Amino acid sequence: MPAPDTASLPAASSPADPPEPPPAPAGTPSEAAEPSVSEASAAPEAETAPRASDLKAAFKSAGVVWMGIFVLGLGFGVLVTAHGLPWWLAPIISGTVFAGSVEFILIGLIAASAPLASIALTTFLMNSRHLFYGLSYPLKRIRSRWGRLYASFSLCDEAFALHASREPETLTGGRMLWTHLGLHVGWAAGGALGGLTGATLLSEIEGMDFILTALFIVLALEAYLERPDLLTAGLAAASAAVALLLARGSMLLVAMLVFLTTLVARFLVTSRRSRRRA
Amino acid sequence: MPSPAYVAAAIGIAVAITFALRLIPFLAGPKLRDSQVMASVSRWMPLGIVVILAVYGLSTxxxxxxxxxxxxxxxxxxxxxxxxxxxxxxxxxxxxxxxxxxxxxxxx
Incomplete structure (x- = not known):
């Protein structure tokens, strides 16, 4: 099942915010110990002017992901009509829930008239991973309140992966909002077209969903190259492996819970060690 | 097809829960980030999460x-x-x- 997490509040977005001044350096004492960050990946999009260039920068870094999510949306739209539901439910669900993986499950539950309580529980379990996203997402780069509200509403896996591991100074609020909007519109438009046409040329091409796997591979490599933290990457990979063995069906949530546990343990170990040294 | 009221309620529930899960960390964030453990964890998290997403992609x-x-x-x-x-x-x-x-x- 595809991972995109997608959805909407179009009126609230105002992607034309001026860029903010760079935030003060993060104040955590441990920050200084991190290896310095290479400029290589940030350089091409270093922002000089606001507005139009925000859209350009968003398109440059996320355009191919917009397309990938559009194609996955086609698949979702096809699934909606295959369950005997009206086509327009596809864009409505994609636009409002905007959480790819749970939407695929939701359609099956709705078509089977499952109890609302089980819909609530499934949504909660599948999307609890978003609780972690907010902790490190650079939402502060977006200035306007409505913009921040829209960005948190539409904070899907892809948006998190595209933004969270970058240095916040390389992002403008406008660019982040355009990226969110592109993902959101791509997902909902794909759902509408897939629902209307039933099946399309694109969704019949095998392997189109690989584009998101490729995205996650690239972003993992990129995050590692920017901050070569082998212990973190190793703990995450091990957590993912454990989750695949224990709970394939809810791999993402289990992996993130295991990973979070290892990070807390790591914090306890390192702080005890530094206290002993002090 | 299930009744329109049921479909609307189902979608409404899914939207409310998803949005709440995305919003809560930002509302609780300032307090959480003051704690040392959250500061460390949120620094390690982005790399770890994209690694998990990459493994997830490969597992499909x-x-x-x-x-x-x-x-x-x-x-x-x-x-x-x-x-x-x-x-x-x-x-x-x-x-x-x-x-x-x-x-x-x-x-x-």
Whole structure:
């Protein structure tokens, strides 16, 4: 099942915010110990002017992901009509829930008239991973309140992966909002077209969903190259492996819970060690 | 088809829960971030989460399919190698995807 997490509040977005001044350096004492960050990946999009260039920068870094999510949306739209539901439910669900993986499950539950309580529980379990996203997402780069509200509403896996591991100074609020909007519109438009046409040329091409796997591979490599933290990457990979063995069906949530546990343990170990040294 | 009221309620519930899960960390964030443990954890988290997402993507490859998942595996290898070579996000994704598509639709 595809991972995109997608959805909407179009009126609230105002992607034309001026860029903010760079935030003060993060104040955590441990920050200084991190290896310095290479400029290589940030350089091409270093922002000089606001507005139009925000859209350009968003398109440059996320355009191919917009397309990938559009194609996955086609698949979702096809699934909606295959369950005997009206086509327009596809864009409505994609636009409002905007959480790819749970939407695929939701359609099956709705078509089977499952109890609302089980819909609530499934949504909660599948999307609890978003609780972690907010902790490190650079939402502060977006200035306007409505913009921040829209960005948190539409904070899907892809948006998190595209933004969270970058240095916040390389992002403008406008660019982040355009990226969110592109993902959101791509997902909902794909759902509408897939629902209307039933099946399309694109969704019949095998392997189109690989584009998101490729995205996650690239972003993992990129995050590692920017901050070569082998212990973190190793703990995450091990957590993912454990989750695949224990709970394939809810791999993402289990992996993130295991990973979070290892990070807390790591914090306890390192702080005890530094206290002993002090 | 299920009744419109049921469908509306089901979608409403899914929207409310999803939005709440996305919003809560931002509302609780300032307090949480003051704690040392959250500061450390949120510094390690982005890299870890994209690694988990990458493993998840690889785990969706279907090795029992007639093509044994070869197109996607080849695509993943090309994506990673091209990225290490040129470090251009767009180029890496496109070349890996093209390899996967060509193998899946024209070869296997």
């Amino acid at each position: 490859i279907d090795f029992s399919a007639p093509d044994h998942g070869v197109p996607a595996l080849a695509g993943a290898a090309v994506t990673a190698l091209v990225h290490l070579w040129r470090r251009n996000v767009l180029l890496s994704i496109l070349s890996g995807t093209v390899v996967c598509l060509v193998l899946a639709n024209l070869v296997f």
